[in-house]
Amino acid sequence: MNKDNTLRPLVALSRSREGMQFIIHRGARQVGGSCVELNFNDSTILLDIGLPLDSDFSDDPEFYLPQPLFNELKNGKKKIDAAILSHAHLDHYGLAGMLPTGVPVYCGKASAELMAITGQISPEKTQPLELQFFKAWKEFQVGAFSVTPYLMDHSAFDAYGFLISAGGKSLFYTGDFRGHCRKAKLLDHMVQNPPKVNVLWMEGTLVGERTNELTITEQDLENQFASVIKKTPGIVLVTTSSQNIDRLVTIFKATIRTDRKLIIDFYTAEILDRLKPYAKLPLASWAKIRVCYPQLLARRFEKLGLDDILVRHRRNGIKWTRIKEIENNAVMLIRAGFLYDIKRFLGLEGATWIYSLWPGYFERSKPLRNLKSYLEDKGVRYEYMHTSGHAKLEDLKKLVDAMAPEMVIPIHSFHPDKFKDYFPNVRLVNDGEVVNL
Numbered sequence: 199m200n201k202d203n204t205l206r207p208l209v210a211l212s213r214s215r216e217g218m219q220f221i222i223h224r225g226a227r228q229v230g231g232s233c234v235e236l237n238f239n240d241s242t243i244l245l246d247i248g249l250p251l252d253s254d255f256s257d258d259p260e261f262y263l264p265q266p267l268f269n270e271l272k273n274g275k276k277k278i279d280a281a282i283l284s285h286a287h288l289d290h291y292g293l294a295g296m297l298p299t300g301v302p303v304y305c306g307k308a309s310a311e312l313m314a315i316t317g318q319i320s321p322e323k324t325q326p327l328e329l330q331f332f333k334a335w336k337e338f339q340v341g342a343f344s345v346t347p348y349l350m351d352h353s354a355f356d357a358y359g360f361l362i363s364a365g366g367k368s369l370f371y372t373g374d375f376r377g378h379c380r381k382a383k384l385l386d387h388m389v390q391n392p393p394k395v396n397v398l399w400m401e402g403t404l405v406g407e408r409t410n411e412l413t414i415t416e417q418d419l420e421n422q423f424a425s426v427i428k429k430t431p432g433i434v435l436v437t438t439s440s441q442n443i444d445r446l447v448t449i450f451k452a453t454i455r456t457d458r459k460l461i462i463d464f465y466t467a468e469i470l471d472r473l474k475p476y477a478k479l480p481l482a483s484w485a486k487i488r489v490c491y492p493q494l495l496a497r498r499f500e501k502l503g504l505d506d507i508l509v510r511h512r513r514n515g516i517k518w519t520r521i522k523e524i525e526n527n528a529v530m531l532i533r534a535g536f537l538y539d540i541k542r543f544l545g546l547e548g549a550t551w552i553y554s555l556w557p558g559y560f561e562r563s564k565p566l567r568n569l570k571s572y573l574e575d576k577g578v579r580y581e582y583m584h585t586s587g588h589a590k591l592e593d594l595k596k597l598v599d600a601m602a603p604e605m606v607i608p609i610h611s612f613h614p615d616k617f618k619d620y621f622p623n624v625r626l627v628n629d630g631e632v633v634n635l
């Protein structure tokens with residue numbers, strides 16, 4: 199009896215939730231590991247469910263689950279209708295495999311391809327996701343929520359922001375975006391035809407200490423690449439992400455302009471091949487491209503039973519001894535793991551190494567530092583050429599001005615407090631804080 203009395207008000211309280219509420223489980227004050235819960239009446243959705251950027255892959259993913267959310271999902275205290283993923287960067291989707299079985303996970307089809315290949319080569323095996331695919335600008339319904347995905351310009355292929363409506367309120371979640379690269383017109387279009395929203399969760403990776411990060415266009419970058427390749431008498435080595443498709447296109451175009459051959463590894467060839475249905479991208483079968491087989495990478499794929507990938511690109515393959523012969527006519531994508539083959543086969547005379555990634559990776563990766571010091575010792579010229587995957591301040595301002603939201607919530611930023619210096623109606627929240635709208 200006494201027990202009933204104490205329980206009753208609690209039950210009444212949990213049912214009395216009216217209107218909309220949200221909780222940023224992670225990402226209110228950090229870049230990476232984003233996860234937002236949105237509730238309206240009996241419907242609950244999650245926007246992204248990422249791994250923190252500083253996560254260590256040898257750790258158990260359980261360690262990184264945002265709490266108390268996952269405990270509540272596990273013990274049935276909370277149920278979610280779906281998780282909706284903005285793009286295929288691990289800091290936005292990396293923990294989706296830890297969701298309870300049966301929870302639908304919505305994403306773009308090309309993002310699913312990228313997540314699948316990353317999953318295939320990860321040592322950590324998680325349960326397969328119950329995927330549902332959305333299409334850009336095609337509204338879909340999850341419980342009480344109407345969701346419209348907006349294709350965004352970002353360093354991940356197939357990245358989206360979401361316009362979400364329920365109970366007369368509209369909210370926009372930007373995911374990661376920028377307005378300065380090959381899909382820049384997407385931001386222009388949104389600024390000219392802004393959805394009217396009450397709440398805007400806006401990424402602010404470059405707000406604060408990273409304000410001065412390079413935000414040149416991929417076209418400018420292509421010109422820079424072409425000019426460096428032209429000036430280089432030997433091989434041009436390039437380190438970038440094999441999943442940064444815009445960058446691969448930039449490198450390919452600069453290679454063609456300078457009349458060289460582009461050498462990619464079989465993993466990059468596989469990614470381009472899988473994305474073939476979604477965009478016109480350079481492919482390993484093209485005459486100007488050849489595929490190399492770095493030994494450690496190939497062994498890793500064999501060990502994982504991914505022989506089919508190895509075999510698929512053999513017909514476009516090039517031997518390391520042949521690469522050595524054509525060094526002065528080649529641009530080659532390399533990663534830290536290729537050092538073994540580079541040492542063994544390449545002369546590197548008159549070579550240039552272009553590093554085209556966030557420079558912060560040097561601090562995090564010892565193999566990358568080893569690669570750098572080897573190339574330095576060999577007298578290879580070093581060039582840093584990059585442009586950020588994230589929006590510069592000016593573009594963030596454009597978006598806020600156009601949408602004129604009642605509330606701007608910083609997310610995916612290490613400096614949310616700085617938002618108040620640049621945007622009106624900023625509401626600072628903490629991870630785990632319940633915000634009623």
Ligand SMILES: [Zn+2]
Pocket residue numbers: 285287290352354374587
């Ligand atoms: Zn991203």
